Amino acid sequence: MEERSLKVLEADTTFFNKITSTLSKLLMPTRVGINSLLINMKRNNILKNYEHFISLDSNDDDAKKEQVKNRYEESYSLYLESIDKYIMDSVYKKVKKGMATDFEKSAIASYYNIVHLKENEYLEYKYRKQKFLLELDYENIKVNGKEKIREKFENLYLSKIDGLYKGIIKNYSVKLSDSDAIKNNSISIFANIFSTLEEYIKNVFPLKLQKEKNETFDKIIKDYEDFEKFTVGKLDEKEFIEKNMILLGLSRVLFTHSLPLVAAEQCYKKLLNDARNLIVNTKDDNKKEEVYVMLIKLVEDYNIKLLSTKLYWDKPEEREKYKKFWNEYSNSKNSEKKEILILKREISELEDTDKFKVLKKYYKSKLVEFGVMKNIRSFKIVQNSYKIEKGKMPKKEKLTSTIK
Numbered sequence: 001m002e003e004r005s006l007k008v009l010e011a012d013t014t015f016f017n018k019i020t021s022t023l024s025k026l027l028m029p030t031r032v033g034i035n036s037l038l039i040n041m042k043r044n045n046i047l048k049n050y051e052h053f054i055s056l057d058s059n060d061d062d063a064k065k066e067q068v069k070n071r072y073e074e075s076y077s078l079y080l081e082s083i084d085k086y087i088m089d090s091v092y093k094k095v096k097k098g099m100a101t102d103f104e105k106s107a108i109a110s111y112y113n114i115v116h117l118k119e120n121e122y123l124e125y126k127y128r129k130q131k132f133l134l135e136l137d138y139e140n141i142k143v144n145g146k147e148k149i150r151e152k153f154e155n156l157y158l159s160k161i162d163g164l165y166k167g168i169i170k171n172y173s174v175k176l177s178d179s180d181a182i183k184n185n186s187i188s189i190f191a192n193i194f195s196t197l198e199e200y201i202k203n204v205f206p207l208k209l210q211k212e213k214n215e216t217f218d219k220i221i222k223d224y225e226d227f228e229k230f231t232v233g234k235l236d237e238k239e240f241i242e243k244n245m246i247l248l249g250l251s252r253v254l255f256t257h258s259l260p261l262v263a264a265e266q267c268y269k270k271l272l273n274d275a276r277n278l279i280v281n282t283k284d285d286n287k288k289e290e291v292y293v294m295l296i297k298l299v300e301d302y303n304i305k306l307l308s309t310k311l312y313w314d315k316p317e318e319r320e321k322y323k324k325f326w327n328e329y330s331n332s333k334n335s336e337k338k339e340i341l342i343l344k345r346e347i348s349e350l351e352d353t354d355k356f357k358v359l360k361k362y363y364k365s366k367l368v369e370f371g372v373m374k375n376i377r378s379f380k381i382v383q384n385s386y387k388i389e390k391g392k393m394p395k396k397e398k399l400t401s402t403i404k
Contacts, residue, residue: 035089038082038085038086039079039082039137042075042078042079043137045075046072046075046078046156049071049076052068052072053068080130083136110132124168127167128164130164131164134157135203155211157207158204158207165196167258173259175189176262176263193259194244194247197248197251201250202231205250209224220249223246226246227243230242230243230246241274241294242294248264248267248268249305252264252306264306265306265307268306271298275294275295276350279295292362296339303326303329307322339366340367340372343363343367
């Protein structure tokens with residue numbers, strides 16, 4: 001939005017001077033001009049229709065419900081169109097003339113990144129454009145709007161923005177079920193899911209906590225507070241995985257239907273593989289231990305928040321095997337016993353690739369520390385060696401062995 005500057009008014013400003021000033025503003029296509037006036041009118045209209053819409057109850061006849069709903073949806077479209085027009089008539093022209101603020105330059109860049117989605121990703125384009133326009137006006141209201149307008153608008157904003165985020169997440173979830181999409185764009189799909197979840201938790205969830213009374217939020221407030229620790233400073237690879245683990249846990253409550261169990265399971269598997277790879281590639285023992293502790297927490301989250309609630313398994317034998325593990329795990333009161341069960345399951349589930357052989361060896365060393373596995377000693381036989389002394393036949397030395 002355009003930067004605000006201090007304006008000094010003369011003390012003898014007359015009524016006619018005020019009228020002249022107002023008319024000149026209305027003739028200029030700027031934020032304080034005709035586009036701003038149109039946006040205000042359309043916003044007031046949709047707020048009024050939104051109030052009518054949410055006031056409907058089960059006793060109202062269907063014809064009235066349909067009429068109110070259509071009026072609300074039409075006013076929403078007209079409202080978004082007015083913001084879209086403002087961007088093209090005002091912000092775009094200012095950027096083109098080199099007169100735009102940094103915020104306006106950033107806004108127009110984001111706008112065109114969204115427009116580019118239209119040809120190949122229409123569904124995502126539809127959701128993201130609405131989200132962008134709503135967010136743009138909300139920022140404007142926060143800076144310039146009166147408190148009463150802001151309070152009314154936030155109720156509408158939350159109802160709309162929440163649905164748009166869920167639509168975007170659901171669109172990515174559908175893509176995860178497409179095997180061809182996974183082969184070609186799996187990394188970008190996962191990245192988009194986590195970045196969208198992060199956007200929501202940063203920008204929308206705090207407002208929901210403030211405006212809505214929901215007992216469900218009490219269950220995830222600790223996870224939300226843990227997430228906030230990862231919003232400051234640059235994250236290393238371990239912290240990045242940990243942050244996404246928290247986001248995924250929050251999504252099991254906030255996006256249960258938009259990111260269904262099947263899609264969430266793929267996201268968990270992605271994080272687990274990232275964490276396993278990091279253990280293998282980390283050389284420093286202290287850092288490796290930190291990653292290991294995080295991996296155990298990730299496996300616990302995966303089991304508690306997802307696998308324990310999974311009803312449909314591809315193979316019945318896998319389900320029975322997991323039920324046995326989960327019964328033993330959930331009945332264990334000792335955290336050490338739970339960690340041992342996790343390690344044993346990890347070892348049995350991992351493939352015998354070179355990478356995972358290294359990881360299995362690391363897991364087994366942990367089981368040795370817990371005293372549930374004996375250290376396998378290998379004996380290295382020193383090859384026969386001979387001393388040649390002057391005037392004597394070579395003498396064979398005794399065999400020696402060393403513990404490895």
